Amino acid sequence: MSLTNIIGQSKTIAMLLGMMRRGRIASSYLFCGESGIGKKTAAINFAKALNCLDRGRETDTRGSGPDRFDSCDSCASCRKIDAGGHPDFLAVAPEDRVIKIEEIRLIEDALSYKPFEGRWKVVIIDEAEAMNISAANAFLKTLEEPPPDSVIILVTSKPGALPDTIRSRCSRVNFFPLPNEACRRVLGDRYQGDDLDLAVTLSMGRPGAAHTNxxxxxxxxxxxxxxxxxxxxxxxxxxxxxxxxxxxxxxxxxxxxxxxxxxxxxxxxxxxxxxxxxxxxxxxxxxxxxxxxxxxxxxxxxxxxxxxxxxxxxxxxxxxxxxxxx
Ligand SMILES: [Zn+2]
Known part of the structure; x- marks a missing residue:
């Protein structure tokens, strides 16, 4: 998958690609929106696009035109990020609903080196609102003095639960629930007929919810x-x-x-x-x-x-x- 393959978030994706085209990469982002609408998928594919070794292949699958800033989805870098094994890529998520200071130390450590293979070191913090107070305080220092060549992406469905001091230092990127038609396209590979109708309705624009449960x-x-x-x-x-x-x-x-x-x-x-x-x-x-x-x-x-x-x-x-x- 690449950014242009993400269904139902075309404005947001176009904005991310536009930032890459202009070379205006922020050091930290806040990807906001309800759960199950593709925020984390977008974050991973943004990391792939930032570090892709073979950008510029035609990625047109839905008439959006080739975008030479999107990832190729097949080079060594793209594959390593997809497999979670790229030395310049780290994804962190809560354990038992909490992100503790130890996780933040891991991030600090990962960001303290220059990129090994890629252009950028990319860290994704999923469900970032789960940082406890000491984790948030420690993390704030990293945000205040971002290491060069690093991109931190906070992913959250509850931006209001993050401290103001953290929120205000990130470029906010909003994601929205999908229209029914887009939801149907996402869920169509798993459900058919009446089941598909019900899944589209029950998912309320959040097809990821229907995929996980x-x-x-x-x-x-x-x-x-x-x-x-x-x-x-x-x-x-x-x-x-x-x-x-x-x-x-x-x-x-x-x-x-x-x-x-x-x-x-x-x-x-x-x-x-x-x-x-x-x-x-x-x-x-x-x-x-x-x-x-x-x-x-x-x-x-x-x-x-x-x-x-x-x-x-x-x-x-x-x-x-x-x-x-x-
Ligand atoms: Zn690639």
Whole structure:
């Protein structure tokens, strides 16, 4: 893959290629946008394009014209970056949801040498908002005095969770959810017919989400716990990740309840369970649904600050029972 092969982000990709064409490479970037829309893929392919040994081959696959600043996707450098084995390329991601200072030290170390083979040393920090305070402080020093010939790409779906001091030192590059048609093209290699329709709808412009988890399975997993909550069942989440997944789905479902009230089923996401949701929404006023959405959204936001799992389960369950069961 190369930058021009990325589906549904053509403006952003054109901007990245334009910066390369003008030789205006910033020392640090912040790739922002929801998860599952191609930010990390773009970051890796940006690193490939920066260091490609054979730029300039025709890369036209979708009528965008050859771009001699894109990667060739086949030279030794491109292949090494794809395989994670390029000496001038480092990708860091959270372990147990945290990026610790040790990871930042690795980055400092990697950036302290001149490039071995490439033009640029490139570091990608995925889910950069997961840096803890000491990691963020240490990292700030690197950002303030960027080593020459280095490019740091922070990838995040929650830019607001990064300290201002870090955000303000990066060139921001925004990515957006994909239009349905682009989503369909991405998901078409995995789903067909009705399954494809459902995957496109459930992914809400984030086809990466449909690639990593089966979305219907994910939704059904959520529903099982949701019903369990309504029956005052015990904490069923096994990890913080579970909590995150559950709240993502809960917000989609509550939004569907509102959509049913306002616009009917046409614009729902969970179309295939509309009978169940209609039953649920029947006795609810719109303002109660909006209140619920706000409360769940608040809880989800607070997950960043280490909410206790079983307390959150019990609190959420009692909130849902109070508002949904009469
Ligand atoms: Zn190449």
């Amino acid at each position: 089966d979305l219907r399975e994910e939704r059904d997993w959520f529903l099982e716990h949701f019903r369990n909550m309504l029956k005052a069942g015990k904490d069923g989440w096994t990890s913080r990740e579970d909590m995150d997944r559950w709240f993502d789905q809960a917000l989609i479902m509550v939004r569907d309840l509102a959509t049913l009230k306002i616009a009917g089923p046409g614009r729902m996401i969970n179309l295939d369970i509309q009978d169940y949701l209609r039953e649920l929404s029947k006795s609810l006023d719109l303002d109660v649904i909006i209140y619920l959405y706000g409360e769940l959204n608040l809880l989800k936001g607070q997950l960043l600050y280490n909410l206790n799992k079983s307390i959150t389960w019990n609190y959420t369950a009692s909130l849902l029972r109070k508002e949904l069961l009469h």
